[in-house]
Amino acid sequence: MWFKNLTVFRFEDDPSFDQDALETALDAHRFTPCDPQQMTSLGWVPPMGEESEQLVHAGSGMFLLSARLEQRLLPSTVIREAMERKVREIETGEDRKLGRRRRMEIRDQVTFEMMPRAFTRSTLIQGLLLPKQQALVVDAASRKRAEEWVSLLRHSLGGLPVTPPSFRHPPAEVFTGWLNGKRRLPGGVVPGDECVLASPDRQGPVVRCRRLDLAGGEVDTHLKAGLQVTRIAVEWQDTLTMSLTEEGDVRKLQFADTVLEQVEAAGVEDPAAEFDARFNLLGLELARLLPALWEALGGLAD
Secondary structure (H helix, E strand, O other), rough: OOOEEEEEEEOOOOOOOOOHHEEEEHHOOOOOOOOOOEEEEEEEOOOOOOHOOOOOEEEEEEEEEEEEEEEOOOOOOHHHHHHHHHHHHHHHHHHHOOOOHHHHHHHHHHHHHHHHHHEEEEEEEEEEEEEEHEEEEEEEHHHHHHHHHHHHHHHHHHOOOEOOEEEEHHHHHHHHHHHHOOOOOOOEEEEEEEEEEEEOOOOOEEEEOOOOOOOHHHHHHHHOOEEEEEEEEEEOOOOOOEEEEEEOOOEEEEOOHHHHHHHHHHHOOOOOHHHHHHHHHHHHHHHHHHHHHHHHHHOOOO
């Protein structure tokens, strides 16, 4: 339930969602396992798992959706080795070298024969719709994986007007200003002990700092050499710790014990009620975080 990564998208207009309509749209694209000749399968599953059949978990104007991605594990090296064995057998039997076209046909044949026997790997991808904040947040560590989730939702709804957020100032420029003193740190934001520095053109060196005082001389030396901060660890209002990326996304999100204890303090024992309590707490924290984060980064572009 607790999101670890926030890959963020913004709605182009004020969105409006109806739970029943969402449920109907997603139901037509429920997850089904890969068939014998399918490399991947992506579809919707109930956020509460076996506790519910509902594909949309809603509350306080927020909507939680979960998709399952199943992938067949068939590495290209395994296919290539099997192809080469087949090619050698044919070349030895026919006493001739096979051309590129014939080799590619054999590769396709080998892939077709091996796919039904390949193991599969399953990944759960969750996303949260926050209409009041005009935001969609996917718990994915890469924007590519998040785009797959968004594409599934767009396909299910017949359209989805969302784009990555754009800012008035490049986040890397803002992060750099926080550490070189040219920008004031926003209230409630405290730098952590990790950052990544890179050249402005992203063609030069990359320096990764961990367990380091970001206000110290080592980081300052790199900044004076012209490097920019492209990722920075921060603590926000004593409730969240995270790593901010130059795209304005969040990685390594962790909730403080004081936040998690709110669910335990409620003394909820029913699994469904506990899930709902966690969902509401997560949504409310993210609803507070996102506008504050965008403001801290200098504001969204018009």
